[in-house]
Amino acid sequence: MQIQKTWWKESVVYQIYPRSFYDSNGDGIGDLRGIIQKLDYLTDLGVDVIWLCPVYRSPNDDNGYDISDYQDIMPEFGTLADWEELLAQMHQRGIKLIMDLVVNHTSDEHPWFVESRKSKDNPYRDYYIWRSRKDGREPNNWASLFGGSAWQYDEATDEYYLHLFTKKQVDLNWENPKLRADIYAMMRWWLDKGIDGFRMDVINMISKAPDLPDAPTVTGDRYQYGGQYFINGPRLREFLAEMKREVLSKYDIVTVGEMPMVTTEHGIAITHAETGHLNMVFQFEHMNIDEDPSAALSRRSIWPWQLRDLKRIMTQWQNDLADKGWNSQYLSNHDMPRAVSRFGDDGQYRVESAKLLATFLHMLQGTPYIYQGEEIGMTNVKFPSIEDYRDVETRNFYREFVEENHGNPEAVMQIIHAKSRDNARTPLQWNASEQAGFTSGTPWIQVNPNYTTINVERDRADSNSIFAYYQELIRLRKTNPVIIYGKYHLILDDDPAIYAFTRTLDRDRLLVILNFTKTNPVFVLPDHLSTTDPVLLIANYPVDATKELQKITLQPFEARVYRLS
Numbered sequence: 001m002q003i004q005k006t007w008w009k010e011s012v013v014y015q016i017y018p019r020s021f022y023d024s025n026g027d028g029i030g031d032l033r034g035i036i037q038k039l040d041y042l043t044d045l046g047v048d049v050i051w052l053c054p055v056y057r058s059p060n061d062d063n064g065y066d067i068s069d070y071q072d073i074m075p076e077f078g079t080l081a082d083w084e085e086l087l088a089q090m091h092q093r094g095i096k097l098i099m100d101l102v103v104n105h106t107s108d109e110h111p112w113f114v115e116s117r118k119s120k121d122n123p124y125r126d127y128y129i130w131r132s133r134k135d136g137r138e139p140n141n142w143a144s145l146f147g148g149s150a151w152q153y154d155e156a157t158d159e160y161y162l163h164l165f166t167k168k169q170v171d172l173n174w175e176n177p178k179l180r181a182d183i184y185a186m187m188r189w190w191l192d193k194g195i196d197g198f199r200m201d202v203i204n205m206i207s208k209a210p211d212l213p214d215a216p217t218v219t220g221d222r223y224q225y226g227g228q229y230f231i232n233g234p235r236l237r238e239f240l241a242e243m244k245r246e247v248l249s250k251y252d253i254v255t256v257g258e259m260p261m262v263t264t265e266h267g268i269a270i271t272h273a274e275t276g277h278l279n280m281v282f283q284f285e286h287m288n289i290d291e292d293p294s295a296a297l298s299r300r301s302i303w304p305w306q307l308r309d310l311k312r313i314m315t316q317w318q319n320d321l322a323d324k325g326w327n328s329q330y331l332s333n334h335d336m337p338r339a340v341s342r343f344g345d346d347g348q349y350r351v352e353s354a355k356l357l358a359t360f361l362h363m364l365q366g367t368p369y370i371y372q373g374e375e376i377g378m379t380n381v382k383f384p385s386i387e388d389y390r391d392v393e394t395r396n397f398y399r400e401f402v403e404e405n406h407g408n409p410e411a412v413m414q415i416i417h418a419k420s421r422d423n424a425r426t427p428l429q430w431n432a433s434e435q436a437g438f439t440s441g442t443p444w445i446q447v448n449p450n451y452t453t454i455n456v457e458r459d460r461a462d463s464n465s466i467f468a469y470y471q472e473l474i475r476l477r478k479t480n481p482v483i484i485y486g487k488y489h490l491i492l493d494d495d496p497a498i499y500a501f502t503r504t505l506d507r508d509r510l511l512v513i514l515n516f517t518k519t520n521p522v523f524v525l526p527d528h529l530s531t532t533d534p535v536l537l538i539a540n541y542p543v544d545a546t547k548e549l550q551k552i553t554l555q556p557f558e559a560r561v562y563r564l565s
């Protein structure tokens, strides 16, 4: 199948976590007017699309991923009028907007749930998943992904409701056609306002196995991970096909489904250009390479990762989806540690390794997603006390292990320092002034103390900065179709330090060489690529053009891209 050309394959997406982006009114919380004020910054960076994390009305049990009104804006972020202005200002600059669509669950404060819990015969009862007690306990043994049971007892009707995340994030019952129709109407309402797409939160969890069976007992815990019964469930594809028919197919938009536990087989089925339902998925396989394989819940372990695993996973996604579906590329987001701290080096080689990761992200086939702050190499943070953390998942983890199971607080803090979602949620570091120039007030979460050296203002003043390097990568994408549409081919498959591959489109071929280590491995050009006239496209160290490409001793975290002719 010939790859079809579309704008969303050619775009670069920038993800904004509004709470931490820029505060325009001094209340310590980032807001929509703050984003408007910084749009020129994003135009300068060169991105085409913004994915905005949830800005809907929400009690913020999980920072907006618990929505109480899908058709209004969270007052801390502004008003619907501010949002309209943001969209207009973005479109004026040629930037498109992807909104976050969180429809696996709502807040327990959503009017649907307020009604639903009132009585068993309430018209909204079936909007959620209610079950009665079984053998004197919860309806099944599923663990919530944020710890504890996935069921919450509700006295009013003497039944339990299902919540795969916190007990204030209540799972919707997608089996109910009325609920589905309401969701589609809400989606059309936003699309008719002119938005350009949706990022769909845990969208592969909307179909649950109908009899909600107990999960197999794998750990000694009271509650067990039941993913096999609610991830990629029996009716998922049917629901997505309906959503496509009813809504998505009527607009020229981009859709990306967040999908934990997807394989390339699912990836192809979901994103297939002709028979699929969405344009891209966020897969998680590369995000799991530093998790203890026996741990049921993510972000609760530290595990040394191997470059070979990264190569194997990314290569499989590149090859399996090529010519069939389409990949998204990301190395961090608001749920993940900072990429440079996780896959690079946030000490001596911070700048070099941030540029290496950027090269990797942009040179793979797929649409790149840059998470705010990544473009200046922001790092993880090590807050000394659990009290400094704001993330509900992090706090639950600490409580369970330290307070309920008497675990070692230092060991847990070590994991939190490496994996907490708050690593990515500290305010964007705009300059070296107080609170990193993010707010004139007190920020909702502390700024990373390294803001005096790592900040936008400083990067913008340096032509050799990480920011400048991202600009150049984005510019190259616009002028070299091979970066977008070229076929990927891995070389040096087993090299433990160097990740190298080619991209080929017709007669145009790029060679990407990435040293993922602090060491100095030697790159040897495979014979079949030997060329008389390689042209350097981009590199993160000065390159001596007189030296042969046949054999190069790489610098720590060195990245180079050549055009071979």
Ligand code: NOJ
Binding pocket: 062, 065, 102, 165, 201, 202, 258, 334, 335
């Ligand atoms: C995935 C979101 O990215 C995350 O932030 C959220 O906590 C869960 N889904 C639940 O909505």
